[in-house]
Amino acid sequence: MNPKTRIKWLVSILLLALAALGGLWFVTAPGREAAQRGGEKPIILGFAQLGSESGWRIGNSRSVAQAAEKAGIQLMERNAEQKQENQIKALRSFIAYQVDVIAFSPIVEDGWDNVLREAKEAGIPVICSDRSVNVEDDSLVACFVGSDFYAEGQRAGQFLLRKMEGVPGPIRVAEISGTLDSTPQRDRARGFRDVIAQDERFEIVYSKSGDFLRSLGREVMKDILRSEKIDVLYSHNDAMTLGAVEAIEEAGLAPGQDIVIITVDGEQGAIDLLKQGRINCVVECTPMLGDLIMQLAQKLAAGQEVPRLIYSEEEVFTEFDEDLLSIPPRGY
Ligand code: GYE
Numbered sequence: 001m002n003p004k005t006r007i008k009w010l011v012s013i014l015l016l017a018l019a020a021l022g023g024l025w026f027v028t029a030p031g032r033e034a035a036q037r038g039g040e041k042p043i044i045l046g047f048a049q050l051g052s053e054s055g056w057r058i059g060n061s062r063s064v065a066q067a068a069e070k071a072g073i074q075l076m077e078r079n080a081e082q083k084q085e086n087q088i089k090a091l092r093s094f095i096a097y098q099v100d101v102i103a104f105s106p107i108v109e110d111g112w113d114n115v116l117r118e119a120k121e122a123g124i125p126v127i128c129s130d131r132s133v134n135v136e137d138d139s140l141v142a143c144f145v146g147s148d149f150y151a152e153g154q155r156a157g158q159f160l161l162r163k164m165e166g167v168p169g170p171i172r173v174a175e176i177s178g179t180l181d182s183t184p185q186r187d188r189a190r191g192f193r194d195v196i197a198q199d200e201r202f203e204i205v206y207s208k209s210g211d212f213l214r215s216l217g218r219e220v221m222k223d224i225l226r227s228e229k230i231d232v233l234y235s236h237n238d239a240m241t242l243g244a245v246e247a248i249e250e251a252g253l254a255p256g257q258d259i260v261i262i263t264v265d266g267e268q269g270a271i272d273l274l275k276q277g278r279i280n281c282v283v284e285c286t287p288m289l290g291d292l293i294m295q296l297a298q299k300l301a302a303g304q305e306v307p308r309l310i311y312s313e314e315e316v317f318t319e320f321d322e323d324l325l326s327i328p329p330r331g332y
Pocket residue numbers: 053054055056057130131184212236237238239264265285
C-alpha cells in the first residue's frame with residue numbers, strides 16, 4: 001500500500017468509528033433517561049418549529065421545550081427559519097429517524113400532502129400545532145391544537161365597532177397582515193372583515209403583509225403614512241405593531257390617539273403600550289401550547305384517540321378595561 005492510500009484508509013476508519021459512536025449516542029441517550037424513569041422507553045417527539053420571527057414564537061418554542069422536559073418526552077427540535085422547504089426536510093428527517101409522534105407549526109397552509117402521506121405510511125401520527133394545513137385527505141393529520149384565528153379577527157372587529165360608536169364615516173382602515181397564506185393571516189383577515197362589513201362606515205383602504213416581522217411592520221407602516229390618510233391600524237401581530245408604532249411616532253403622530261391601533265398576540269411589549277395608551281386593543285393569542293402538545297403526543301403514542309380540534313381559551317385586553325394595571329406578567 002502506498003503512503004497516500006494508507007492515509008485514506010486510516011481517515012475512512014476514523015470516520016466510521018466516529019459515525020458509529022455518534023449513532024450509539026443517539027440510540028443510548030433515550031435509553032439512559034428511560035433507565036432513570038424506571039425502564040420504560042421515552043416517547044420521541046419530532047417538533048418542526050417554523051422560525052423565530054416574533055416574541056410569540058420564542059415563547060412558543062420555550063413552552064414546548066419546557067413541557068417536553070416535564071413530561072419526560074425526548075424532543076428532537078428543528079427550526080425551519082421561515083422556509084417551507086426546511087420544514088419539509090425536518091419532517092423527512094423525523095420520518096427517517098422513526099420518531100413516535102411528529103408535531104409541527106406549518107408556515108403556510110398548502111403544499112404538505114406528499115410529506116404527510118410519507119409520515120402516514122411510516123405509521124407516525126402528526127399533530128398540527130399553532131397553524132393548520134390544507135390537505136386533500138384529512139386523515140393525514142391526527143389533530144390541531146392552537147387558537148381560533150377567525151374568532152380573534154372577529155374580536156378585533158367587535159372592538160372597532162365599540163370604539164367607533166357614534167363616529168361619522170368614512171372610517172379608513174389599514175391592515176398589516178401576517179405571512180401570506182398562513183392560517184392566522186387568512187383567518188384573522190376573514191374574521192375582522194366579516195364583522196366590520198356589517199357597518200358601511202368602514203373601508204379597508206390598504207392591506208399588505210409584514211410577514212409577522214417587526215422590521216417589516218415598520219416598513220409597511222412608513223409606506224401607509226406616505227400613501228394614505230388612515231384612522232385605524234389593524235395589525236395581525238404584536239411584533240409588526242411594535243415596528244408600526246415606531247414609524248407612527250417618527251412621523252410625529254400619536255399612536256392610540258391619531259390612529260386607533262388593534263393588534264393580536266398579547267406579548268408583554270404590546271400590553272405595556274396598551275397601558276400607556278399607545279395601543280387601543282390587544283387580542284390575546286397564547287403561545288403556551290407545550291403541555292397540551294405533550295398530552296396529545298402521549299395519547300397518540302399509546303394508540304389512543306384524540307379530539308381533532310383543540311382551541312385555547314383567549315381574551316381581549318382593551319382601553320375600556322378598568323383593571324389594565326393588574327394584568328399579570330405575560331411570560332412572552
Ligand atoms: O400571532 C405571530 C407569529 O402563528 C399564531 O405567528 C402564530 C403567529 C403569531 O409569528 O406572532
